[in-house]
Amino acid sequence: MKPSASAEGEHTAVYFDTVTKRFDDVAALNAVTLGVGRSEFVTLLGPSGCGKTTLLKLAAGFLGPDGGSISIEGKRVNDIPTYRRGIGMMFQNYALFPHMSVADNVAYGLKTRRVPKADRDKRVADALALVKLKGMENRKPRQLSGGQQQRVALARALVINPTVLLLDEPFSALDKSLRTSMQVELREIQRRLGLTTIFVTHDQGEALSMSDRVAVMSEGRIRQLGSPVDVYRSPADPFVASFVGDNNRLRGQFVSMQAKQAIVALGDALVRVPGESLSGLEKSAAVDLFVRPEQFDVVAPEEPCTIKGSVVAQIYQGGHVDLQIECSGGAGERLLVRSPGEQAVLRWPMGAPVGVAIQADQCSAFPAA
Amino acid sequence: MNQQPFLRIFTAPATLCAVGFIAAMVAVLQYSLRAYVPGSLDPGGFTLANFADLLKPLYARVFLDTVVVCAMTAVVTLIVGYPLAYALVRVEQPILRSILLVIVVTPLFLGEVVRTYAWIIVLGNNGFINSLLLSLGLIGKPLQLMFTPFGVVVALVHVTLPVMVIMLAAGLSHIDRDYSRAAESLGAGPIRVFLTVTLPLSLPGVVAGTTTAFAWTFSAFATPQLIGGGRVNMISNLVYQLGFSSFNFPFAATLCVAGLALTALVLGLLQLASRPLRKIEVH
Amino acid sequence: MIPRSTYQKVLGWVGLLAVLVIVAFLVLPAAVVTIAAFNDKPILSFPPQTWSWRWFGRALAYEDFRQGFFNGLIVTAWSSTIALCVGGMFAFVIDRYKFPLKSAIEGILISPLVIPHFTVGLGFLILAAQVGLSRGFAVVVICHVILVLPFVLRSVYVSLRNLDQSYEHAAASLGAGPLRVLTTVTLPLLLPGLVSGWLFAAILSFNEFTASLFVTSQRTQTLPVAMYNYVREFADPSMAALSVMYIVGTAALIAFANAFLGLGKVLNIEQSH
Ligand SMILES: Nc1ncnc2c1ncn2[C@@H]1O[C@H](COP(=O)(O)OP(=O)(O)OP(=O)(O)O)[C@@H](O)[C@H]1O
Ligand SMILES: [Mg+2]
Numbered sequence: 063m064k065p066s067a068s069a070e071g072e073h074t075a076v077y078f079d080t081v082t083k084r085f086d087d088v089a090a091l092n093a094v095t096l097g098v099g100r101s102e103f104v105t106l107l108g109p110s111g112c113g114k115t116t117l118l119k120l121a122a123g124f125l126g127p128d129g130g131s132i133s134i135e136g137k138r139v140n141d142i143p144t145y146r147r148g149i150g151m152m153f154q155n156y157a158l159f160p161h162m163s164v165a166d167n168v169a170y171g172l173k174t175r176r177v178p179k180a181d182r183d184k185r186v187a188d189a190l191a192l193v194k195l196k197g198m199e200n201r202k203p204r205q206l207s208g209g210q211q212q213r214v215a216l217a218r219a220l221v222i223n224p225t226v227l228l229l230d231e232p233f234s235a236l237d238k239s240l241r242t243s244m245q246v247e248l249r250e251i252q253r254r255l256g257l258t259t260i261f262v263t264h265d266q267g268e269a270l271s272m273s274d275r276v277a278v279m280s281e282g283r284i285r286q287l288g289s290p291v292d293v294y295r296s297p298a299d300p301f302v303a304s305f306v307g308d309n310n311r312l313r314g315q316f317v318s319m320q321a322k323q324a325i326v327a328l329g330d331a332l333v334r335v336p337g338e339s340l341s342g343l344e345k346s347a348a349v350d351l352f353v354r355p356e357q358f359d360v361v362a363p364e365e366p367c368t369i370k371g372s373v374v375a376q377i378y379q380g381g382h383v384d385l386q387i388e389c390s391g392g393a394g395e396r397l398l399v400r401s402p403g404e405q406a407v408l409r410w411p412m413g414a415p416v417g418v419a420i421q422a423d424q425c426s427a428f429p430a431a
Numbered sequence: 432m433n434q435q436p437f438l439r440i441f442t443a444p445a446t447l448c449a450v451g452f453i454a455a456m457v458a459v460l461q462y463s464l465r466a467y468v469p470g471s472l473d474p475g476g477f478t479l480a481n482f483a484d485l486l487k488p489l490y491a492r493v494f495l496d497t498v499v500v501c502a503m504t505a506v507v508t509l510i511v512g513y514p515l516a517y518a519l520v521r522v523e524q525p526i527l528r529s530i531l532l533v534i535v536v537t538p539l540f541l542g543e544v545v546r547t548y549a550w551i552i553v554l555g556n557n558g559f560i561n562s563l564l565l566s567l568g569l570i571g572k573p574l575q576l577m578f579t580p581f582g583v584v585v586a587l588v589h590v591t592l593p594v595m596v597i598m599l600a601a602g603l604s605h606i607d608r609d610y611s612r613a614a615e616s617l618g619a620g621p622i623r624v625f626l627t628v629t630l631p632l633s634l635p636g637v638v639a640g641t642t643t644a645f646a647w648t649f650s651a652f653a654t655p656q657l658i659g660g661g662r663v664n665m666i667s668n669l670v671y672q673l674g675f676s677s678f679n680f681p682f683a684a685t686l687c688v689a690g691l692a693l694t695a696l697v698l699g700l701l702q703l704a705s706r707p708l709r710k711i712e713v714h
Numbered sequence: 715m716i717p718r719s720t721y722q723k724v725l726g727w728v729g730l731l732a733v734l735v736i737v738a739f740l741v742l743p744a745a746v747v748t749i750a751a752f753n754d755k756p757i758l759s760f761p762p763q764t765w766s767w768r769w770f771g772r773a774l775a776y777e778d779f780r781q782g783f784f785n786g787l788i789v790t791a792w793s794s795t796i797a798l799c800v801g802g803m804f805a806f807v808i809d810r811y812k813f814p815l816k817s818a819i820e821g822i823l824i825s826p827l828v829i830p831h832f833t834v835g836l837g838f839l840i841l842a843a844q845v846g847l848s849r850g851f852a853v854v855v856i857c858h859v860i861l862v863l864p865f866v867l868r869s870v871y872v873s874l875r876n877l878d879q880s881y882e883h884a885a886a887s888l889g890a891g892p893l894r895v896l897t898t899v900t901l902p903l904l905l906p907g908l909v910s911g912w913l914f915a916a917i918l919s920f921n922e923f924t925a926s927l928f929v930t931s932q933r934t935q936t937l938p939v940a941m942y943n944y945v946r947e948f949a950d951p952s953m954a955a956l957s958v959m960y961i962v963g964t965a966a967l968i969a970f971a972n973a974f975l976g977l978g979k980v981l982n983i984e985q986s987h
């Protein structure tokens with residue numbers, strides 16, 4: 063079901079083969095290769111300007127690639143214009159036609175396909191029912207709330223049974239609670255219809271919670287392609303480690319390799335970390351450890367620990383507590399540590415000296431740049 | 432894939448128009464290099480004599496007068512137009528704003544003839560101003576306002592004022608009011624705010640407005656013709672006379688070419704002079 | 715020292731006074747013409763001793779004015795419509811595409827803004843003679859198209875700039891080909907810009923005088939040319955009466971345009987807050 067990134071298989075719905083796109087002197091996309099499986103939900107995640115929208119526009123055909131090829135359902139589409147690609151697209155600002163009613167907006171794609179009126183009316187009604195907008199047929203887009211407009215845009219893209227659904231930051235204009243419910247709803251509909259979907263966002267929470275696979279992009283390249291768990295637990299490089307989720311970066315020194323694990327010295331303490339990315343390093347080469355806030359254990363200062371410090375801030379988050387811990391000695395580095403349960407507030411009061419231990423084999427490590 | 436649908440169909444008519452217009456300008460240029468054959472509508476052979484004739488005092492004088500009238504009109508229009516543009520942009524009540532806008536814009540679309548005619552009635556010996564001043568006993572005999580450079584400039588200011596106001600207002604409206612609010616909050620009085628913030632930021636609009644006012648005045652025909660009455664002659668009047676009274680189209684064309692060169696020179700100088708200003712353009 | 719509030723008040727009054735004086739200067743000719751138009755005597759006098767409507771009747775009945783009016787309508791209808799099509803299409807390609815000679819063609823079509831109308835008029839007069847075109851409506855219309863084209867180009871271009879391309883992309887993604895996108899999405903969304911561009915062009919063309927003086931003949935003369943000839947020959951208030959009708963008509967059109975299209979937006983002078 064999940065094809066590899068580098069080869070096009072029979073389950074591949076959309077395939078970008080070493081696609082390059084330049085704008086004047088800016089390389090917006092640099093030899094990007096990406097396969098999206100049929101019925102798969104793939105998210106493009108990356109900082110602003112990394113080329114997400116550009117990749118989506120290439121798939122849609124609003125732009126043509128400068129190099130490489132793009133296929134949809136095994137057919138090369140480089141030279142096929144947007145309107146013959148059979149895609150469905152949802153835009154950040156919805157792009158609902160302001161001069162048409164809700165029903166006419168949804169019917170637009172069916173009219174271009176010359177669907178007979180009776181059939182068309184039925185499909186429009188079904189699509190509006192699917193997004194829970196019955197009874198709004200005759201309103202104009204400006205008479206709808208943001209969330210309702212969003213649903214019309216979704217219905218309009220779905221009603222034509224697209225081969226691929228492309229979404230460019232569709233939820234970024236919604237408030238948080240509405241966004242969460244739309245995320246759930248979209249994912250449900252996508253699963254039910256088995257729609258191949260490429261979704262663009264720069265919100266990593268959205269990416270991790272919705273996707274089958276996430277492609278993390280930066281500067282026109284895909285840095286890592288993997289399941290949300292892969293991307294979160296085993297980032298492929300320092301960029302992915304610091305971009306996806308909260309992370310603490312700690313500078314250490316390489317000591318030795320033991321089987322698949324590496325030993326890294328952090329001050330006086332030794333830490334065991336996954337070693338694949340460190341193979342071939344010389345002794346005492348600089349190493350960056352990336353440790354997630356929840357991969358620390360906070361302990362009493364006299365217990366065995368990796369780093370000593372004191373609590374400088376407590377941020378109560380409801381289910382858990384975020385502690386900022388200033389390391390003793392050194393340049394006053396601060397660690398973000400996540401401690402489950404509310405007792406932490408009382409147990410580690412402000413100013414209290416604490417020890418911090420890294421959970422065995424949990425963090426990721428890369429040779430320092 | 433055809434990424435540029437309609438490119439050819441949509442460019443063709445415009446290209447045709449551009450070619451037609453260029454052809455008309457080339458026709459003028461070509462005529463300016465032809466000899467005048469008295470009594471004939473067709474020009475003679477190629478010659479540079481027309482351009483040499485430009486240096487005759489009679490014609491040099493008209494050029495000078497034209498530039499002086501245009502420059503005076505542009506400056507006066509700027510001074511008179513600025514407060515109005517400022518008011519147009521800053522007035523808050525929608526109704527007042529609309530009224531002001533219609534008052535400013537309507538003359539723009541009235542055409543030169545109607546407006547010039549109105550000024551004849553205002554400035555004439557039996558006209559409004561003289562009648563008013565006479566009945567108030569302020570003057571003994573009518574003032575000579577018609578057929579004077581003063582009258583021509585007043586009427587031309589009226590003709591160019593709307594376009595100046597619109598260009599100034601366009602410049603002023605894009606200045607964020609927060610700049611002046613910020614200056615006010617720093618303790619600057621209204622005059623200081625105006626001189627140190629609003630005025631410098633509106634300079635691009637000032638340059639655009641002055642440029643256009645100059646070009647429009649240069650183009651004016653009916654106003655100098657009817658209000659100048661032959662005593663204030665501008666290039667436009669001379670071109671028409673040469674063409675339709677003596678059928679000397681070659682020399683008329685020469686005057687047009689020289690006029691174009693002069694406009695280009697003045698507009699170029701204005702652009703050059705305003706180059707340092709562009710640094711402070713907003714956004 | 716004067717307290718600041720008093721000082722600001724005085725400044726406000728001075729500003730208001732200045733604006734009122736300038737507005738008075740702007741409307742003075744129109745007011746004076748209106749008074750003159752109702753003067754019963756054929757000779758100008760202020761204030762008029764006796765009043766009448768008769769000059770309005772004379773103006774409406776005067777054959778040159780009637781003919782000029784209808785000629786003007788013909789020329790305006792053709793030239794503004796042609797300019798709208800030509801300028802609208804070209805604004806579209808300027809906004810969207812890169813192609814050779816783009817800025818050259820654009821520059822040429824914008825240049826009539828700063829080229830004196832008598833030069834343009836003379837150019838088309840000579841050109842018409844050279845290509846053997848008689849001095850009929852065609853020359854006048856072509857000349858007017860060139861003169862109003864810059865305004866149409868600008869008006870449509872501004873609306874195109876403000877048109878979010880995602881509407882067209884959305885339509886294309888729904889299977890609409892370029893022509894369908896153009897007719898069902900782009901044109902309807904552009905309508906206000908097109909209407910204001912057309913209105914602009916029509917008013918300018920109807921009022922164009924200097925170039926028309928060169929390219930019209932006795933048979934094709936437009937209203938401003940007829941008025942000019944009248945002013946040169948006669949001094950009775952018929953022309954004042956016609957001017958009043960003209961001013962009222964134009965002001966009404968402008969007020970209409972302002973109410974329905976928002977002149978501030980068209981002229982790009984909305985205050986940014
Ligand atoms: N039409 C264009 N002309 C020139 N450069 C462009 C154009 N479109 C995009 N770029 C450049 O290409 C790069 C990628 O842009 P893109 O819009 O794909 O970024 P993005 O990942 O979608 O960012 P965001 O999260 O801000 O939407 C950027 O550096 C951008 O400046
Ligand atoms: Mg984007």
